[in-house]
Amino acid sequence: MSKILLVENNDKLETIYTMNLVLYLGADYITVQSFEEAVDLIAKEPLIKLIITKDVLPEQNIALNLKNYLDQVGKQELPMIILGDQHKIENLRDNHYVVESPTNIKAILKTSAEKLGITAADMAEVEMPTFYPIEIDHFLVMEKTVCDVYFERANTKGTGVRYIKRIMKDYKYPHDIIREFKEGGMTHLYILSDYRLEFINAMTNDFINVMKSKEASTIQKMAATGRVQQIFNEKFNADGFTEEAEKIAKEAIQSITALVSSSKNLKELLDNLLANQNSHMYIHCQSIAYVADKVIDNMEWGSKEQKEKLNFIIFMHDSLLENDVEAAIKSEDELNGSALDDAAKERVRSHASKIAGKFQELSHLPFGADTIIMQHHGARNGIGFNPEPPNNLSPLAIVFFVCEQFINMILESDMTKTDPQELLEKIHFRHKKKDKFTKVVECLAKVNWGY
Numbered sequence: 133m134s135k136i137l138l139v140e141n142n143d144k145l146e147t148i149y150t151m152n153l154v155l156y157l158g159a160d161y162i163t164v165q166s167f168e169e170a171v172d173l174i175a176k177e178p179l180i181k182l183i184i185t186k187d188v189l190p191e192q193n194i195a196l197n198l199k200n201y202l203d204q205v206g207k208q209e210l211p212m213i214i215l216g217d218q219h220k221i222e223n224l225r226d227n228h229y230v231v232e233s234p235t236n237i238k239a240i241l242k243t244s245a246e247k248l249g250i251t252a253a254d255m256a257e258v259e260m261p262t263f264y265p266i267e268i269d270h271f272l273v274m275e276k277t278v279c280d281v282y283f284e285r286a287n288t289k290g291t292g293v294r295y296i297k298r299i300m301k302d303y304k305y306p307h308d309i310i311r312e313f314k315e316g317g318m319t320h321l322y323i324l325s326d327y328r329l330e331f332i333n334a335m336t337n338d339f340i341n342v343m344k345s346k347e348a349s350t351i352q353k354m355a356a357t358g359r360v361q362q363i364f365n366e367k368f369n370a371d372g373f374t375e376e377a378e379k380i381a382k383e384a385i386q387s388i389t390a391l392v393s394s395s396k397n398l399k400e401l402l403d404n405l406l407a408n409q410n411s412h413m414y415i416h417c418q419s420i421a422y423v424a425d426k427v428i429d430n431m432e433w434g435s436k437e438q439k440e441k442l443n444f445i446i447f448m449h450d451s452l453l454e455n456d457v458e459a460a461i462k463s464e465d466e467l468n469g470s471a472l473d474d475a476a477k478e479r480v481r482s483h484a485s486k487i488a489g490k491f492q493e494l495s496h497l498p499f500g501a502d503t504i505i506m507q508h509h510g511a512r513n514g515i516g517f518n519p520e521p522p523n524n525l526s527p528l529a530i531v532f533f534v535c536e537q538f539i540n541m542i543l544e545s546d547m548t549k550t551d552p553q554e555l556l557e558k559i560h561f562r563h564k565k566k567d568k569f570t571k572v573v574e575c576l577a578k579v580n581w582g583y
């Protein structure tokens with residue numbers, strides 16, 4: 133299907149044009165806001181059969197520049213609708229159409245239909261598609277997408293929303309734009325629902341490739357691992373431990389383990405994690421994994437098998453929680469004082485017990501993993517948060533509990549003057565009568581954290 137390239141930097145007008153182009157013509161389009169993006173697309177996308185452009189953009193004669201570019205590259209046959217009378221093109225060609233008033237939608241539609249060969253019968257068959265939301269952060273890690281991507285815009289008139297295409301299938305898009313959207317408060321982008329599975333699978337594979345790539349930087353690998361963890365959580369919450377979810381978890385845990393091994397110390401790991409916008413949930417899991425690894429190294433009973441079990445538990449421990457706000461809650465007080473609704477509060481309160489229940493459905497569960505995860509907030513029954521957990525919890529649950537407490541304290545400290553030994557003394561003092569807890573603290577005290 134032929135496409136329209138729309139060059140327009142006014143959000144309201146952009147909405148009006150794309151809404152009408154879809155509604156009346158069923159036309160496929162892509163919008164850009166700069167000359168560079170426009171020429172990039174014209175060079176790569178043979179399906180673009182019409183350009184609709186503003187006459188001028190701030191600081192440049194966009195219509196004139198586009199005409200000159202088309203002349204230069206021998207694409208003069210590409211028709212262009214110019215919106216506004218400030219274009220300064222001296223010798224307009226037969227396939228240039230100036231619509232002097234940018235709000236003369238009728239003229240724009242009529243000319244577009246003519247140029248694209250859209251008939252009245254085609255117009256009658258236009259169906260409104262349905263869209264599926266994808267979290268915007270994913271697009272900061274991906275380079276290309278397997279289908280077109282839209283953003284949502286409230287209608288200028290009346291109620292409802294419209295979808296404006298901003299990323300084209302297989303086209304390397306600028307991440308700056310996505311970052312700007314995000315800074316403007318946008319949380320999701322949209323794809324056509326029909327492409328949902330294809331998109332999520334391709335996106336997951338992309339991230340897995342980044343995690344395993346020799347060329348990718350640590351920061352890129354972390355971003356990809358965090359995204360994969362989130363995809364896992366969504367799949368796990370929707371369909372449970374399917375074969376596919378299990379495969380994704382395995383890849384993510386491998387990546388977390390590799391990032392633990394490749395980090396010089398905890399400071400370096402946290403600096404890298406915080407250099408980028410990673411989710412709290414991932415920062416938390418990745419850094420607990422680092423600390424727990426050091427504990428097992430220093431425990432006389434520590435083994436490779438214990439590390440693997442613990443990494444599995446660390447990856448899964450908050451996977452039933454829906455977002456970072458829920459995952460950041462560390463005590464009964466924080467839970468009760470939070471702005472969460474009742475259902476979310478209940479989800480946080482019982483997540484340890486619920487995940488332990490889910491673990492029992494697994495056929496090849498690491499031995500005792502259900503008990504360990506049940507006790508990860510110090511409560512035997514997996515309900516709520518116990519600040520004073522007993523000494524007879526499962527030993528790995530105690531390792532997890534102390535490591536999480538240590539990481540929480542570091543993340544809450546003034547990171548420019550973190551003093552791990554001082555924090556460990558505080559933890560030691562809290563649990564001073566419980567030898568299994570103090571043993572973990574002693575293991576931690578032996579490590580050079582890089583601070």
Ligand SMILES: [Fe+2]
Nearest residue numbers: 449450508509
């Ligand atoms: Fe938790």
Ligand SMILES: [Fe+2]
Nearest residue numbers: 416449450536
């Ligand atoms: Fe946690």
